[in-house]
Amino acid sequence: MMEFFLDYGLFLAKTITLVILLIVLLGFMFSLAARSQHADRLQIKNVTRRYAETKERVQREVLSKKEFKKIQKARKKVAKEKQEESRKRVFVLRFVGNIKASATKYLRDEVSAILSVADKSDEVVLCLENAGGLVHEHGFAASQLTRFKQHDLALTIVVDKVAASGGYMMACVADKVVAAPFSVIGSIGVIAQMPNFNRLLDKNGVDFEMIKAGENKRTITMFGKNTDEDRVKFTEQIEETHELFKDFIHEQRAEVDLAKVATGEHWYGRRALELKLVDELMTSDDYLWQLSRSTDIYEVSHITPKSLSEKIMGSAQSAIDRVLTAAWQRSIFKS
Numbered sequence: 001m002m003e004f005f006l007d008y009g010l011f012l013a014k015t016i017t018l019v020i021l022l023i024v025l026l027g028f029m030f031s032l033a034a035r036s037q038h039a040d041r042l043q044i045k046n047v048t049r050r051y052a053e054t055k056e057r058v059q060r061e062v063l064s065k066k067e068f069k070k071i072q073k074a075r076k077k078v079a080k081e082k083q084e085e086s087r088k089r090v091f092v093l094r095f096v097g098n099i100k101a102s103a104t105k106y107l108r109d110e111v112s113a114i115l116s117v118a119d120k121s122d123e124v125v126l127c128l129e130n131a132g133g134l135v136h137e138h139g140f141a142a143s144q145l146t147r148f149k150q151h152d153l154a155l156t157i158v159v160d161k162v163a164a165s166g167g168y169m170m171a172c173v174a175d176k177v178v179a180a181p182f183s184v185i186g187s188i189g190v191i192a193q194m195p196n197f198n199r200l201l202d203k204n205g206v207d208f209e210m211i212k213a214g215e216n217k218r219t220i221t222m223f224g225k226n227t228d229e230d231r232v233k234f235t236e237q238i239e240e241t242h243e244l245f246k247d248f249i250h251e252q253r254a255e256v257d258l259a260k261v262a263t264g265e266h267w268y269g270r271r272a273l274e275l276k277l278v279d280e281l282m283t284s285d286d287y288l289w290q291l292s293r294s295t296d297i298y299e300v301s302h303i304t305p306k307s308l309s310e311k312i313m314g315s316a317q318s319a320i321d322r323v324l325t326a327a328w329q330r331s332i333f334k335s
Contacts, residue, residue, distance in 0.1 A: 040106075040302050040303065040304045040305075041302070041303050042109060042110065042113055042300070042301075042302060042303075043299075043300070043301050043302070043303050044113070044298055044299070044300050045298065045299045045301075046296060046297070046298055047092075047297050047298070047299050048292055048295070048296045048297045051288075051289060051292035051297070052292070056072075059071060087294070087295055087296050088121055088122060088123065088294065088295045088296070089118070089121075089122045089123075089295065089296050089297075089298060090122065090123045090124075090125055090288075090291050090295045090296070090297045090298070091114045091118065091122065091123070091124045091125070091298050091300050092124075092125045092126075092127065092288065092297060092298065092299045092300065093107070093110050093114075093124065093125070093126045093127070093300055093301075094126070094127045094301065095107060095126060095127070095128050095129070095130065095141075095170070096129045096130070097128075097129065097130025097131065097132070097133065097138075097141075097166070097167055097170075098133060099132075099133030099134060099137075100133060100134055100137050101130070101133060101134070101137040101138050101140070101141045101166065103141075104137065104140055104141040104144060106301075106302040107141060107144050107145075108144050109302070110300050110301070110302070111144050111145070111147050111148070113300060114148075114153075114300060115147065115148070115151055115153070118151075118153055120152050120153065122153060122154070123153075123154045123155075123156060123291075123295075124148055124153060124154065124155045124156070125156045125157075125158060125284075125287070125288065125291070126145070126155065126156070126157045126158070126174070127158050127160065127284045128157050128158065128159050128163050128167065128170060128171055129159070129160065129161050129162060129163075129167075130162065130163055130164070130166065130167030130170060131162050131164050131165065131167055131184075132164050132165025132166035132167050132168075132169075132187060133165070133166050134166070135166065135190065135241055135245075137166070138165075138166025138167070138169050138170060139166075139169065141166075141170050142169050142170045142172075142173050142248075145157075145170060145173040145174070146173055149173070149175075154175050154176075155173065155174045155175050155176075156174055156175065156176045156177075156178060156287070157170070157171045157173070157174035157176075157177050157178070158178045158179070158282070158283075158284040158287050159171060159177070159178070159179040159180065159183045159185065159269075159278070160179075160180045160183060160283055160284050161180070161183055161184070162183060162184040162185075163177075163179070163183070163184070163185055164184055164185065164186060164187035164266050165187040165188070165189070168185060168186060168187065168188060168249075168277070169245065169248065169249075171185075171278075172248070172249050172252040172253050172277075173252055176279045176280065177277070177278040177279050177280075178278065178279065178280045178281075178282050178284075178287055179269040179272060179273070179278040179280075179281060179282075180269055180281070180282070180283045180284075181268065181269045181270050181281050182268050182269060182270075183268065183269045183272075184266050184267075184268065185266060185267055185268070185269060185272035185277050185278060186261060186265060186266040186267050186272060186275075186277060187264060187265065187266040188245060188246065188249060188258075188261055188262040188263070188264065189242060189245075189262070189263065189264025189265075190238050190241045190242045190245060191238075191264075192220075192234070192238055194220055194222055195222060196221070196222060196223075196226060197222060197223055198223060198224060198225045198226075201223060208223040208224050210223075210224050216233055219231075219233045219234040219237070220234045242262070245262070246258050246262045249261075249262070253276065253277075255276050256275070256276050256277060257275070257276075260275060261275055261277060269281055
């Protein structure tokens with residue numbers, strides 16, 4: 001009998017544990033589902049105090065109590081005197097590009113939000129990281145930035161890593177382009193690559209038919225046989241796109257010698273400064289730190305809730321990255 005009660009108690013404990021875990025899991029999934037239903041929202045955060053607090057923490061640690069109190073007293077006095085003064089505002093945006101410039105769907109809302117409150121004494125700083133991609137997508141992104149110019153609002157673009165091809169199409173719109181010394185700048189050119197499977201299809205007895213109305217509706221194709229006439233026309237289209245790209249650069253930065261820079265090459269920040277592709281060498285951290293001394297800085301960004309699958313994939317990717325990084329470090333130290 002005692003053995004029966006022990007077995008029953010163990011079975012009951014397992015069952016209760018399983019039910020509790022199931023309830024917790026379902027609650028977690030419903031919670032994530034509810035969060036994912038929330039629409040993207042625009043977040044505007046005043047980060048000026050963050051810079052001041054960082055400086056204050058460092059001073060507290062490195063200075064004597066007497067020196068620190070003296071600085072605090074002077075700071076409070078200055079703050080009181082300037083309390084009624086109207087300070088310049090800086091709106092900070094961040095754009096991380098991909099081949100389709102997908103972040104433009106957020107950029108357009110951010111631009112509209114800033115234009116609704118900013119005046120001509122304010123400044124917009126865009127921290128840009130973009131290696132380029134589709135012409136029309138990046139052209140649209142650049143057009144969003146030109147809206148600041150149309151409203152006489154100063155735009156500074158800061159490049160820490162890369163602004164190439166379509167990325168530079170966006171950067172050149174700025175009144176001032178600031179770049180880190182080893183950032184990649186330029187690549188003012190157009191490229192198109194396409195595989196052709198015609199011989200493979202022909203070898204396997206597969207016919208490919210293409211019917212078109214209009215001689216140049218389709219030139220180069222992936223599956224049909226490309227003719228010399230097709231290639232010539234396609235090259236003309238690529239050259240025309242390149243000319244439009246160069247014209248756009250000239251409109252935005254007339255001081256640039258296009259004969260030197262519109263070759264498709266890229267340069268590091270220092271050389272880009274010599275070629276007048278950028279105006280100043282500095283990281284975004286330094287630029288914003290300088291502004292924080294005399295301006296109020298507002299970060300404008302989109303908050304996008306992640307779905308359950310995205311969170312799981314993100315965790316898996318982080319785990320894989322940690323394993324690969326550890327393996328790479330071990331191989332480096334062994335060698």
